[in-house]
Amino acid sequence: MTAATISGPTQLVSAIAEQILRSLPQWFGVEAALLRYAAEAQILPSFVALSAGVPIGFISLRKHNPDTVEINCIAVVPDRHRSGVGTALCNAASNWWASQGGRLLHVKTIGPTRNDSSYARTRAFYVARGFVRVEEFIELWPGYPCLLLVLPLTERHGARPRGQLST
Secondary structure (H helix, E strand, O other), X not given: OOOOEXXXXXXXXXXXXXXXXXXXXXXXXXXXXXXXXXXXXXXXXXXXXXXXXXXXXXXXXXXOOOOEEEEEEEEEOHHHXXXXXXXXXXXXXXXXXXXXXXXXXXXXXXXXXXXXXXXXXXXXXXXXXOOEEEEXXXXXXXXXXXXXXXXXXXXXXXXXXXXXXXX
């Protein structure tokens, strides 16, 4: 298996994002959401994972304020799960955001009150990478419990030390 290279931040062509998302129906089975994530990858800062020049994954980021950016979407083709591609994408995003002076990277995903083995894997992925579970919101996404996880960016990521908030 060819090693992946990560490039970005860039804007990803929505058709490429859509192709990757369609390979993951257990996570991206709601058509309107899939199309929205694909379109947003074209306008939000994104990192793409390539293997032999072929896109195999991406992560798109939404800036909320000078300190916080959210993982808007992350997706890796199924045959590259558990190969380090998702971790490399998260690392690229967190290192880039810290280099911009950011302090927090956060993500929302389906919460544990919904019994779903695919999302249990997603939550385990984030926790294994240092994300901290903050709160589950039952009504934020109608019909889907939403778990908020946060990754504090440390000085090793290049983030500002505590107490130095931007204005």
